[in-house]
Amino acid sequence: MRVPPTTLPAEPTHARRFGKARTAQASAVLEDYAELIADLLASEGEARPTDIARRLGVSHATAIKAISRLKREGLATARPYRGVFLTEAGERLAARVRERHRLVVDLLVALGVPAEAAEQDAEGIEHHVSDATLAAFSRFLKAR
């Protein structure tokens, strides 16, 4: 049957949007680990694989593999039985991610989302917020 193609030749626009979302997803896990490690280092003085695993709700084996990936990407180092540390790059990433997380939560709360729902949604949303959107959130919070 295949009706005449009215308008759908290459559609690079939609494809690019989905591709961006996929890329963002790929970095989401590492971002969460970096943010969490920074938090634990700040609040506890150290970031042990076991604590990281418990906070993320995954097995310690899963956490250790992710930490290996962080090391491979040059974001973290680890001393056995001494915990995980962030490299310069890891700290920069963590700082950026923490700030972004805070901004997303603040915006949701400002729009009337209950605190716990805001925290929960932000945990996923944060990884898909571009700089342009982040700037818009910031403007809104400042202006209201």
Next chain:
Amino acid sequence: MRVPPTTLPAEPTHARRFGKARTAQASAVLEDYAELIADLLASEGEARPTDIARRLGVSHATAIKAISRLKREGLATARPYRGVFLTEAGERLAARVRERHRLVVDLLVALGVPAEAAEQDAEGIEHHVSDATLAAFSRFLKAR
């Protein structure tokens, strides 16, 4: 060294947040497919695997495998060389996802995010927006 555990016994709260984000991510792909198939059916009268793949920016083999998963989950049916169709459940999902997508884009645009950035970010954000947040978005758009 292991300083005395000040406060971090079980931490089920953080774990639950991360877990929710992981769950949301798991359904993201199927949601996008359902939404896209509904769009293609509406605008072109049919949804061919090849067109789906092009719009998503993936190989046709990838699209076909995802379509198999849709079928397995009871969300779609397919007639070879006739394209893909949505079941009742698939249509309900698509309708919900489309509405949610629109609302997220509208909110971002209302906050001053440029149109294309809004579309791009929404493609990822939409999968992490709870009903509570959705309601807040809706209220904001109505009230301003």
Next chain:
DNA sequence: TGATATTTGTAGCCTAGGCTACATTTTTCG
């Protein structure tokens, strides 16, 4: 009609990110 082009399907490979089970190392404490 029959050759060619397109579409669809299959096979096999890869990585990320989960898991459990088991092994090893380090800490803790009686």
Next chain:
DNA sequence: CGAAAAATGTAGCCTAGGCTACAAATATCA
């Protein structure tokens, strides 16, 4: 000190979601 507990690490398995390469079916059109 030495045994028990805890933490860390390793091995092996699974699924989702990508890919390329090849095979088969269908459509198109000269």
